[in-house]
Amino acid sequence: MNRAKKSLFLSIFIWGSGQFFVCKQRVKGLMFFAIQCLFIGIELATGYWMEYFMGMFNQFEVRLHGGFFTKGVWGLLTLGEVPGAKTGDHSMLLMISGIITMIILGIITMIYIWNIKDAHQSGKYIEDNKEYLSTKKYFKKLYSQKFPYIVISPVVVLILFVSIMPMIFSVLTAFTNYTRGNLPPAHLVDWVGLSNFGKLFKVPIWSKTFFSVLSWTLVWTVCSTLSCFFFGMLQALILNSDHIKFKKVFRTIQILPWVMPNLVCLLVFRNILNGQFGPLNQFLLDAGIISQRIGFLSDPNIAKITVIVVNLWLGFGSSMLMISGVLSNLDPSLYEAARTDGATKFQEFRFITFPMIMRVTMPLLVMSFAHNFNNFGAVFFLTKGGPANPKYQIAGDTDILISWIYKLTLDNSMFSMAAVMSILIFVVVGTIAFFNFRNTSAFKEV
Amino acid sequence: MAKFKKHFISFLLYLELIIVCLIVIIPIIWIVTSSFNNSSGLASATLIPEKWTLNNYVKLFQGTNYGLWFKNTLMIAVTNALVSVTVIVITAWVLSRFNFRGKKTGLMTLLLLSMFPSFLSMTAIYVLFLTFGLLNKPIALVIIYSAGAIPYNVWLVKGYLDGVSKSLDEAAYIDGCTRFKAFFRVTLPLSMPIVTYVIVTQFMAPWMDYILPNLLLSKDSNRTLAVGLVALINEAESTQFTTFAAGAVLIALPISVLFIVFQKYLVKGISAGANKE
Numbered sequence: 001m002n003r004a005k006k007s008l009f010l011s012i013f014i015w016g017s018g019q020f021f022v023c024k025q026r027v028k029g030l031m032f033f034a035i036q037c038l039f040i041g042i043e044l045a046t047g048y049w050m051e052y053f054m055g056m057f058n059q060f061e062v063r064l065h066g067g068f069f070t071k072g073v074w075g076l077l078t079l080g081e082v083p084g085a086k087t088g089d090h091s092m093l094l095m096i097s098g099i100i101t102m103i104i105l106g107i108i109t110m111i112y113i114w115n116i117k118d119a120h121q122s123g124k125y126i127e128d129n130k131e132y133l134s135t136k137k138y139f140k141k142l143y144s145q146k147f148p149y150i151v152i153s154p155v156v157v158l159i160l161f162v163s164i165m166p167m168i169f170s171v172l173t174a175f176t177n178y179t180r181g182n183l184p185p186a187h188l189v190d191w192v193g194l195s196n197f198g199k200l201f202k203v204p205i206w207s208k209t210f211f212s213v214l215s216w217t218l219v220w221t222v223c224s225t226l227s228c229f230f231f232g233m234l235q236a237l238i239l240n241s242d243h244i245k246f247k248k249v250f251r252t253i254q255i256l257p258w259v260m261p262n263l264v265c266l267l268v269f270r271n272i273l274n275g276q277f278g279p280l281n282q283f284l285l286d287a288g289i290i291s292q293r294i295g296f297l298s299d300p301n302i303a304k305i306t307v308i309v310v311n312l313w314l315g316f317g318s319s320m321l322m323i324s325g326v327l328s329n330l331d332p333s334l335y336e337a338a339r340t341d342g343a344t345k346f347q348e349f350r351f352i353t354f355p356m357i358m359r360v361t362m363p364l365l366v367m368s369f370a371h372n373f374n375n376f377g378a379v380f381f382l383t384k385g386g387p388a389n390p391k392y393q394i395a396g397d398t399d400i401l402i403s404w405i406y407k408l409t410l411d412n413s414m415f416s417m418a419a420v421m422s423i424l425i426f427v428v429v430g431t432i433a434f435f436n437f438r439n440t441s442a443f444k445e446v
Numbered sequence: 447m448a449k450f451k452k453h454f455i456s457f458l459l460y461l462e463l464i465i466v467c468l469i470v471i472i473p474i475i476w477i478v479t480s481s482f483n484n485s486s487g488l489a490s491a492t493l494i495p496e497k498w499t500l501n502n503y504v505k506l507f508q509g510t511n512y513g514l515w516f517k518n519t520l521m522i523a524v525t526n527a528l529v530s531v532t533v534i535v536i537t538a539w540v541l542s543r544f545n546f547r548g549k550k551t552g553l554m555t556l557l558l559l560s561m562f563p564s565f566l567s568m569t570a571i572y573v574l575f576l577t578f579g580l581l582n583k584p585i586a587l588v589i590i591y592s593a594g595a596i597p598y599n600v601w602l603v604k605g606y607l608d609g610v611s612k613s614l615d616e617a618a619y620i621d622g623c624t625r626f627k628a629f630f631r632v633t634l635p636l637s638m639p640i641v642t643y644v645i646v647t648q649f650m651a652p653w654m655d656y657i658l659p660n661l662l663l664s665k666d667s668n669r670t671l672a673v674g675l676v677a678l679i680n681e682a683e684s685t686q687f688t689t690f691a692a693g694a695v696l697i698a699l700p701i702s703v704l705f706i707v708f709q710k711y712l713v714k715g716i717s718a719g720a721n722k723e
Contacts, residue, residue, distance in 0.1 A: 096573050147625060148544040152552075155537050155596065162593035163559055166567030166574070173569070238463060243456040253467045256474060259705040263654045263672055264694045267679055268477045271687060277489040279476065313470070321713050364717065370561075377656070381676070406657070415569060430561040437557060437601075 004123030011119035015112065018119035023126060027135040032115045039108055043067035063089070072101025079176065083188045091189035092178060099168050103160055174419035180412060196420045206417070209393040209404075216304070217400040221373045224311045229365055231312060232319025233357065237349075239320075240327045251324075258317030266381035269310050273297055273382075298387050300397035307398050311378045319361075319368075326360045327353070366436040370429045376402045401425055477698075481691035488687040502692035512693060514667050515674040518584040519652055522670065525585060527649040530592040530599070534644055535637070537596065538603035539629055543615065553601070560597030568661055575662055582668050587659060591651060599644055602718055606640040607633065643715030646708045653701055671697055 007018030015036035020029025044050060047067025052060050062074040063081055076098025080089025125133055133141075143150065174196055178189045201207050235254060239247050257265060272280050273296035281293040296306045330353065338348050372378075379385060385399035385407065394412055395404045401421055408418040476493050483490070484497035506512045541549065571590060572581075580586035610633060618628035634641070652659075652670060659670040669677070675697065679690045705712065 092569075093573065093577075096570060096577075146546075148540045148546045148549075151540050152537060155533055158533070158589075158593050159559070159596060161574075162571075162589055163562075163567075163597075166570035167559070167562055169570035170567045235463075235466065238459050241459065243452070243459050244463070250463050250467060253471055255709075256470055256702075259702045260474070260698050261654045261701045263656065264675070264698050265473075267675065267690070268473055268694060271488055271491075271679075271690075272473055272476070274488060277487070279488075279491065279493070282489075313473075318716070321709075322717060325713060325717065360717075377654075381656075409569065410661070426562050430558055433561050434557065 002123070003126050004120050007123035008116060008120040011115055015115045016119075019122055023119075023122040024132045025122060025135045025138060028118075028138060032111075032118075035108070035111055039069075043069050047071070069101055069105065072098050073105075076102065079190060080184070080188050083184075083186060085185040088185055089188065090185045091176075092184055095172060095176075095189075096165075096169055099165055099172075100161070103165060170419050170422055172419075173415050174423055176416055178415045179417065180414055183413060192416075196416050200417070200420055205393045208391070209395050210421075212392065213395055213399055213401055213404050216398070217373065220304075220308065220379075220400055221369055223308045224315070224372045224375070224378070225365065225369050227308060227312045228315035229319045229361075229368070232316040232321075233323050235316065235320045236323040236327060237353075239324065255317045255321060257314050258321065262314055262377055263381060265314055266310070266377060269313075270297070270382055273306060273310075295387075297383050300387055300389070303383050303387060303398050307379055307382055310382055311372075311375075314378070322361060322364060323357055326357050330356055363436055366432060370433050370436075373400075373429055374402045374425065375400070376406065379403050380406065477691050478695055480688050481695045483688045483691075486688050487685055491687055491691070502688045503696075505689050506692045506696070509689070510674070510678060510693075511667050511669070512671075512674065512696075515669050515671045516696075518663075518668060519670040519672075522584055522587055522591075522652040523649045526588045526591045526652055527645045529588055530595045530648040531641060531644050533592055534596060534599045534603055535634070535641060536629075538600045538607055539633060541600065542604045542607035543612070543633075553604075556597040556600055560601070568658065571658075572661055580662075582663055582665050584659075584663060584668055584670065587652065587662060587670075590658060591648070591655075595644075595648055595651070599648075602715065603637070603640050603644065606637055606718060610636045639711055639714060640718065642708065642711045643718075646704065646711065647715070650701060650704065653697060 003022055007022040009018070010021060011018035011032070014033065016029035016032025018029075019025040019032065023029075044067060047070065048057075048065035049067065051057065052065060057065075062070050066074055075089070075094030078094075079091040080094050082088045122133065122138075175191055175193060176189050177192045177196075178184075181187075182189065199206055200210055238244065239251055239254075244250070272278055275281065275293055275295045275298050278296070280296070281290075284290045285293065295302060297303050334352050335348060338352060343351070379398055379400050380403045383396065383398045385396035385403045387398075388396045392399075394407055394414075399407070402425065405418045405421050405425075408414040408421075472493070476491075479493060479495055480491040481502050482498045482500065483492075483495035484499040484501065485491070485495075486502075541553065575581050575586065580589075614632050614636070615628050618632045619625075623631065654672055655670070656672045656676060660673045660676075663669055663673065666674075666677075671693075675690065675693050678686065678693060
């Protein structure tokens with residue numbers, strides 16, 4: 001048996017032993033072995049395996065006696081077996097530690113595979129080069145060859161635990177009955193397969209609310225994005241025209257909404273538009289324009305218009321800035337050529353300015369569709385999604401999907417249905433963004 | 447006639463601009479003057495106060511934890527800007543300059559992750575924080591903010607770095623620079639615009655974020671400004687209005703100044719995300 005195979009064979013059973021005995025890389029071998037000891041040690045120390053093998057009890061139950069890893073996997077599969085706050089299982093905690101266990105197991109498996117591969121390669125290196133490679137030299141080589149992986153690995157760990165783990169959790173929640181009336185630790189949560197998705201389409205109150213909220217979300221997305229874009233374009237064009245002086249003054253005032261924190265503006269508008277005490281109603285009453293206060297935020301249809309108009313106030317500044325940038329970069333010779341050909345102002349706009357603006361800002365426009373689809377703040381801080389609609393399942397007339405999800409989870413603990421909706425949103429927004437990104441330069445150079 | 451037409455068009459354009467400017471500026475003036483208004487209710491908060499006062503600002507610092515909220519938010523913002531920019535720029539640099547197996551998959555995963563709104567996974571984050579005893583520690587929010595900022599910003603910065611010439615790096619290597627040295631001496635100075643963009647946006651994010659701090663910081667003295675402000679207006683909407691106004695002005699002022707100072711970088715940064723070939 002040659003060195004490579006011998007080393008490989010040893011390392012399959014005892015990590016690092018191939019490197020240690022066959023390849024004389026003592027430190028590296030010990031490091032792999034230490035990781036194996038750590039892995040087994042954690043499992044033994046957190047469980048009751050020793051007691052079991054010593055015969056202190058007969059029936060080994062994972063729930064009671066399992067170590068960190070076995071119990072983690074068991075928890076993820078069963079979500080607990082005994083309800084109750086003190087001695088029972090908390091299904092959701094079990095699920096989270098199960099996910100964490102799976103991630104750690106994944107990392108350990110990768111180290112194991114690295115160990116095996118390395119054992120084989122180290123053996124082969126000695127066969128080929130007729131010399132031993134010291135651990136120090138090995139790590140130097142590793143650093144220069146695997147530099148990108150080494151630098152990025154802390155980031156990967158951070159993302160794994162802070163972004164991916166919670167994401168997996170919320171996706172998995174969609175397949176459980178984790179909801180009001182069935183909350184742990186008093187109750188056990190169970191896997192229910194696709195029934196939540198079925199509920200969304202079959203149970204009338206859910207499907208009615210879902211499709212009403214969805215259609216308003218779509219109307220809102222299109223109206224808010226396009227209104228900001230085209231009004232911003234109009235203002236940019238006016239500011240760009242030769243008729244106007246004091247451009248800087250007008251420009252500075254108009255970007256104020258973009259400059260001010262959105263949250264503050266929205267809260268201010270909530271007060272301005274207040275149905276009882278708001279100054280706008282008062283002003284209109286005093287001026288004799290209306291005889292009765294308008295429910296800007298309390299009438300279902302007016303509230304919808306209000307949300308879009310306030311968002312226009314907030315949002316036109318950024319597209320104005322963006323389009324001003326495009327306009328200042330336009331080639332003047334194009335316009336000269338057009339004028340020699342006798343083009344009217346409108347034709348210049350129609351055939352030169354507009355296509356140029358669209359070409360540059362199209363990806364941004366698509367991104368702002370995606371942004372507005374999930375524009376939680378614009379709705380929630382202004383109307384809180386209200387006025388509440390009794391025909392809906394915990395949603396108001398101006399609620400968009402994301403603010404509805406917020407209400408379902410934080411105010412009403414209906415986690416599983418909220419998770420179903422989250423998945424649907426993710427699919428929609430993800431698809432749009434993916435196709436949009438596919439055309440950008442950053443993407444092509446991957 | 448032609449001259450008349452020209453004047454008429456100018457007149458219309460000026461009229462439009464003035465109306466828009468008025469609509470934009472009146473709410474802003476109103477909130478500023480309200481913050482100096484002597485009466486406290488919303489109903490009496492007229493555009494021009496009958497009596498001017500600084501009492502609302504005094505009340506804000508004596509009657510509420512505004513000072514603490516400001517301190518918490520500033521601390522989170524500064525830490526977040528520093529941590530995020532370090533992590534993001536180094537990751538983007540590795541992705542831009544080196545080729546390695548799994549890079550494409552990694553970038554794809556990042557792209558997909560950036561599409562998942564971070565607050566949809568807040569239940570898990572809550573439990574995670576609970577388990578590690580991080581609840582009610584404002585600074586711990588930085589972990590989530592920086593991890594949440596990685597996906598989109600790494601793409602953005604990578605796109606920018608791809609445009610910075612690689613021949614300069616190679617020259618530095620030939621001169622005997624290590625990879626990190628070449629990065630800090632050559633690539634980083636050339637990418638200051640996008641680095642500035644990341645720092646400024648990451649600094650500003652915590653000032654306006656509501657959902658996460660609201661969930662993770664429950665004690666009043668641990669709150670951030672956004673949460674405190676919303677609480678202030680929810681508790682006594684119509685009676686404490688002018689105090690809220692003072693609070694709103696005090697947040698809006700520094701953020702607005704930052705925006706105006708860094709305007710150039712911010713506009714470029716937003717457009718850079720969609721740089722079309």
